[in-house]
Amino acid sequence: MATRMAKFVTKTMKMYIGGQLVDGEGQVDVINPATEEVYATVQAAGLNDVQSALEAAQAAAPSWGNTPIAERQAWMLKLRDAVLENEEMLRDCIHQEMGKPWGGTQEDFDLLERSLKFYAEEIQRVHDETLADREGTHEHKIVYEPVGVAVAYLAWNFPLLNLAYKIGPAMAAGCPIIIRPSAATPVSAYAVGELCAKIGLPAGVVNILTTDGYAPSDALASSTIPNLITLIGSTNTGKHLMKVGATSIKSYSMELGGNAPVLIYKDADLDLAADIVSTVKFNNAGQICVSPNRVFVEEEVYDAFRAKVVERAHSAKVGFDKTQDILTGPMIDGRAWSRVKGLIDGAVADGASLLAGGDRPAGLEKGHYLAPTVLDGVTQDMQIYKDEIFGPVISLIPFSDRDEVVERANDGEEGGLSSYIFTADLDLANRVAKQLRYGEVQINGVKYDIYLPHGGIGQSGIGHDCSRLALNDYLVVKRVSRGLV
Numbered sequence: 189m190a191t192r193m194a195k196f197v198t199k200t201m202k203m204y205i206g207g208q209l210v211d212g213e214g215q216v217d218v219i220n221p222a223t224e225e226v227y228a229t230v231q232a233a234g235l236n237d238v239q240s241a242l243e244a245a246q247a248a249a250p251s252w253g254n255t256p257i258a259e260r261q262a263w264m265l266k267l268r269d270a271v272l273e274n275e276e277m278l279r280d281c282i283h284q285e286m287g288k289p290w291g292g293t294q295e296d297f298d299l300l301e302r303s304l305k306f307y308a309e310e311i312q313r314v315h316d317e318t319l320a321d322r323e324g325t326h327e328h329k330i331v332y333e334p335v336g337v338a339v340a341y342l343a344w345n346f347p348l349l350n351l352a353y354k355i356g357p358a359m360a361a362g363c364p365i366i367i368r369p370s371a372a373t374p375v376s377a378y379a380v381g382e383l384c385a386k387i388g389l390p391a392g393v394v395n396i397l398t399t400d401g402y403a404p405s406d407a408l409a410s411s412t413i414p415n416l417i418t419l420i421g422s423t424n425t426g427k428h429l430m431k432v433g434a435t436s437i438k439s440y441s442m443e444l445g446g447n448a449p450v451l452i453y454k455d456a457d458l459d460l461a462a463d464i465v466s467t468v469k470f471n472n473a474g475q476i477c478v479s480p481n482r483v484f485v486e487e488e489v490y491d492a493f494r495a496k497v498v499e500r501a502h503s504a505k506v507g508f509d510k511t512q513d514i515l516t517g518p519m520i521d522g523r524a525w526s527r528v529k530g531l532i533d534g535a536v537a538d539g540a541s542l543l544a545g546g547d548r549p550a551g552l553e554k555g556h557y558l559a560p561t562v563l564d565g566v567t568q569d570m571q572i573y574k575d576e577i578f579g580p581v582i583s584l585i586p587f588s589d590r591d592e593v594v595e596r597a598n599d600g601e602e603g604g605l606s607s608y609i610f611t612a613d614l615d616l617a618n619r620v621a622k623q624l625r626y627g628e629v630q631i632n633g634v635k636y637d638i639y640l641p642h643g644g645i646g647q648s649g650i651g652h653d654c655s656r657l658a659l660n661d662y663l664v665v666k667r668v669s670r671g672l673v
Contacts, residue, residue, distance in 0.1 A: 443644060473580050546561050598625045
């Protein structure tokens, strides 16, 4: 393993543009947030590099879009084979660039290889359709074709999973794609670029670069070359990209996070609810777009549930040791740590009670660690209630009125991505699920996979990642009508 690691982290990693590994106009140091030390340096794109990537993708669009599906599938599966052969290396890239606990890197890796396989198969189910002509004078077909060049902006919190959500449907649909990973965690994406180069993927089909500054990043969206802009990020970033992208008519597919509510009713399995809320909240240091933010608990079981999540917060392992079963790693950087710490301190100053965590864990003097935290008595006037926390903090809120709590669950300004319901009453669960304005409602469990749709409502985004629905974002519909003579 040491040899494979050295291949990627003892030199400056290159961008992958037009089928070649190339230098950029700048460089970015990647800091491991667990050690606060430089893990790797990557070449970063300036304006000229961005234009080269756009032109490479544009040049590839006609040939790749017309490449037979069987040939596109073969390239996808060839890349998947290379990914599988380099599992340990790719997982170590995530482990180091994010400080992510080793166990947590498995999900990232698995989604990449599964995405390539799933969409290689799913594209076979996209068929032209025939429409009946009511007068019998014409023959009509609905034809599905690639949308064209796609530009994908990735969030840093799941470096390979987020890449997987984009590369699979783009390649399958016949869309050349420019993948712009976050400058905070570009290493694993660049490693995929090296694998693309190694297998000889046709030039321009996949391009991978991070950007050195805001101007080149914006240039990807403001160009008239892309036909689709896709993003995993914040609502504000989505608005910004739509604004700078208004130089031409483009399609957009955006997963923009939210302010996920959890509704726990008095007949719920409290251990199940506590396990799921704590795991999803403390895993990845709470830096997950679907992570529970506002946990509403019916008054009759509030004290019991509170005790269970406090116990789990105290027992959650925090750290970076690859040999241990660790749940919570570090925040991505000092700015993120300070922001979440500020939300905690602000809530306490406004009357919330700190039951666990709230600061750096004992014994971890280095790294951007924040201990798993539980706040009691959070109210809707507190900033921590209004914001997407994106940190390992459980905010507990008692409720008694079942109608009012649904209204409160729907009042998040961030929009609706994920929500959670825990109850033994399935009629209640189904009724509340219908009322919740969220793209995903999880009842008495939680599950995500490449074949399940993932998308938000309103300010939480448009379009979908995962499932066959993601292909819709990379395809356009053409009607072909022929007169019968």
